[in-house]
Amino acid sequence: MGNIDTVAWFAAENYDAARFVLQRGIAVVYLVAFVAVLRQFPALLGERGLLPVPQFLQRDGGRAGPTLFRWRYSDRLLLAVGWTGVVIAVALVAGLPQAGPPWLPMLAFLALYGLYLSVVNAGQVFYGFGWESLLLEAGFLAAFLGSDDVATPIVVIVLLRWLVFRVEFGAGMIKMRGDRVWRDLTALHFHHETQPMPGPLSWFFHRLPGPLHKVEVAANHVVQLVVPFLLFLPQPVASVAAGLVILTQLWLVLSGNFAWLNWLTMLLAFSAVGDDQIAALVPSLGPALQGASTPGPAWWIVLVLVVGAGVVALSWWPAKNLLSSRQAMNASYNRFHLVGSYGAFGSVTRRRSEVVVEGTEDASPDDATWHEYVFRGKPGPVDRWPRQYAPYHLRLDWGMWFLALGSAAQHRWFTMLVLRLLEADRRILRLLAHDPFGGRRPRWVRARVFRYRYTTWEELRRTRHCWVRHQEGELVAPQDLSGLRRLV
Incomplete structure (x- = not known):
């Protein structure tokens, strides 16, 4: 089918930089994830691993969800999956699929999503982290950002903001409903010392004055409970909100090791950063931010709208969870790990x-x-x-x-x-x-x-x-x- 020029509303012409950062950034995180698969999965979950996948699938295969390894598992097949993921991720980081028609990066990201879904659904306790689902959902949505031949779909930009909203607001609400130390602002008297994996600066963060710790917690509540709503407002408010999310996540990067949770959240927040706001900060980048303005072929527009409708339908469960007094943290509502609930550190360990x-x-x-x-x-x-x-x-x-x-x-x-x-x-x-x-x-x-x-x-x-x-x-x-x- 030919191009449909009458649906200009479909094209988010102010978000070419956001698409560039999102596609390549999410691909980098997938690259890191597949390198970890190659280096760690065989020892932890392989044929002679601590929790061998063949035994798991034989015992609990019905609950495992979609995975290539349901057909059969071998360490050789696992390595093939890992190296395929690495190659595709490198190609996306280099922008090779994005230089073609929109279906090319779509297939590349869907391949990353499918391969990593196979790993996560067989990974048992070693892959039972909320950021696994976050990466899967981010990769799935990135598949529909299109290529350089078409304008960035506004539908997908909004869906990515909705994902950031669930990450941030979900984390904020689980804290307020959970441990009292978040409500009395004393959480950081303990957190930097007891977090799962301290970083090289965590000791110094822990030793900051007590009043400053309370200011940190209060600021965190503002960023997680108020700022996410601003992501959906017109520019430049949305870009300012994204900047606050990114700065908060950078603070968390400096204070601990939370795998790719903070890095991926920063990337997703970039969905609210407009080209005009970037050009205002760095005028020399203005000419480089002039991307395609055509929405793309009809099949592409229909497909993106169908995906958007599907995400909206699946959003009932996480939205209901956000409003529930018994809010679940890092919950998936389907075996495809799409449109889930997120959150972290609803309680803080004291020792x-x-x-x-x-x-x-x-x-x-x-x-x-x-x-x-x-x-x-x-x-x-x-x-x-x-x-x-x-x-x-x-x-x-x-x-x-x-x-x-x-x-x-x-x-x-x-x-x-x-x-x-x-x-x-x-x-x-x-x-x-x-x-x-x-x-x-x-x-x-x-x-x-x-x-x-x-x-x-x-x-x-x-x-x-x-x-x-x-x-x-x-x-x-x-x-x-x-x-x-x-x-x-």
């Missing part, structure tokens, strides 16, 4: 516990010399300063944080982790920052629970240590290989 895993080569565990396995992101040795990993997602380290909270659902995979350490499994050892045995098998492995707290300014100056810790108890008594194999 930090960490599981420390140790091994020894000595014959007897009673009078042995124990050596600590060091994880990449989670706190371990007290003199090891936290690293910056986000937007990369260290799934094993996040699992260790939940384990320390006492979640019984985590123990099955942790038992397998101890077994793999006793076997000196190379895939598992590559997920760690330091193997004290250099690839050799230890005789015994144990796990103890420690209470961690940040050092004070005086302790930091004296010891140069980030943490102070003391033992609280024992999670796993010393295990040897033959004994643990009999148990599992």
